[in-house]
Amino acid sequence: xxxxxxxxxxxxxxSRYQARTVSITHLAEVQGAVAQLVRRGLVNEQLYKKWHFxxxxxxxxxxxxxxxxxxxxxxxxxxxxxxxxxxxxxDIPPDYCAKNVKESRAEEVLDNVLKASGYKIAKAHLAxxxxxxxxxxxxxxxxxxxxxxxxxxxxxxxAFYTDxxxxxxxxxxxxMMEACENCSLCLEDCPxxxxxxDRFLIRAENCxxxxxxxxxxxxxxxxxxxxxHNALVGCMRCQFACPxxxxxxxxxxxxxxxxEEETNLILNKMPWERLSPxxxxxxxxxxxxxxxLARNLGALIEKQSKITHR
Numbered sequence: 001x002x003x004x005x006x007x008x009x010x011x012x013x014x015s016r017y018q019a020r021t022v023s024i025t026h027l028a029e030v031q032g033a034v035a036q037l038v039r040r041g042l043v044n045e046q047l048y049k050k051w052h053f054x055x056x057x058x059x060x061x062x063x064x065x066x067x068x069x070x071x072x073x074x075x076x077x078x079x080x081x082x083x084x085x086x087x088x089x090x091d092i093p094p095d096y097c098a099k100n101v102k103e104s105r106a107e108e109v110l111d112n113v114l115k116a117s118g119y120k121i122a123k124a125h126l127a128x129x130x131x132x133x134x135x136x137x138x139x140x141x142x143x144x145x146x147x148x149x150x151x152x153x154x155x156x157x158x159a160f161y162t163d164x165x166x167x168x169x170x171x172x173x174x175x176m177m178e179a180c181e182n183c184s185l186c187l188e189d190c191p192x193x194x195x196x197x198d199r200f201l202i203r204a205e206n207c208x209x210x211x212x213x214x215x216x217x218x219x220x221x222x223x224x225x226x227x228x229h230n231a232l233v234g235c236m237r238c239q240f241a242c243p244x245x246x247x248x249x250x251x252x253x254x255x256x257x258x259x260e261e262e263t264n265l266i267l268n269k270m271p272w273e274r275l276s277p278x279x280x281x282x283x284x285x286x287x288x289x290x291x292x293l294a295r296n297l298g299a300l301i302e303k304q305s306k307i308t309h310r
Contacts, residue, residue: 004167022170071151097286256285
């Protein structure tokens with residue numbers, strides 16, 4: 001490992017991040033992974049519209065020689081809402097809370113090491129799970145989620161292009177965790193049947209995590225099942241069931257709390273611009289989920305109310 005590689009690993013390690021590098025020569029394979037799914041009809045139209053930018057060529061840094069993929073620990077975040085005099089808690093999975101802060105920290109490390117040595121970096125919009133698995137940074141679970149050593153699936157991924165020559169090309173075949181070989185707990189616990197035995201790729205169009213991000217509304221068959229909801233956005237059912245994640249699920253960070261007045265405004269879908277600056281600031285903590293927040297929060301309150309009154 002050369003001096004710059006060593007400095008990058010040390011800088012990432014101070015924030016408990018992990019990084020791998022692959023040669024830019026593999027860019028077509030990373031992009032092609034999504035293209036192949038589209039050609040085989042394994043990605044429905046709505047998800048293709050969401051993912052299509054992965055098929056673009058590198059425009060941020062055409063002279064790039066290396067792709068750096070970074071994994072950042074991201075524990076569950078618990079937020080609280082007061083409604084009808086009762087406190088309700090709601091969990092937010094990784095990849096929603098403080099994402100920009102974590103990504104900026106990773107970029108700062110690369111700035112301090114690479115830019116200081118005369119190299120350029122640019123954020124890379126790629127199929128991050130594919131890149132993490134093919135770089136050896138992560139392994140797939142049966143639930144098609146990537147798991148990183150020391151983080152489990154509770155992590156965020158970010159990638160960067162750089163014109164720094166690739167000193168260590170970690171490109172390899174992706175793997176499924178050994179722990180999944182004789183385990184089907186995630187499959188059995190998935191309420192929508194998104195995980196199956198006849199294909200490795202999950203049926204993302206049925207995944208509750210994807211459906212909870214649909215705006216303005218979920219399919220009728222999801223509305224009929226408020227008990228399925230387990231997070232303020234996304235879904236954690238398969239991760240809650242996963243033995244590999246067991247030790248990481250206990251690390252819960254405290255997020256914002258919302259008053260009775262704020263909760264009612266959210267449930268009544270008050271337009272964003274009419275919320276107070278203080279409320280908007282707290283909501284911005286977990287990204288752009290406000291358009292579907294009322295629906296998801298209402299389902300969680302209904303679920304917890306049923307449990308309380310049993």
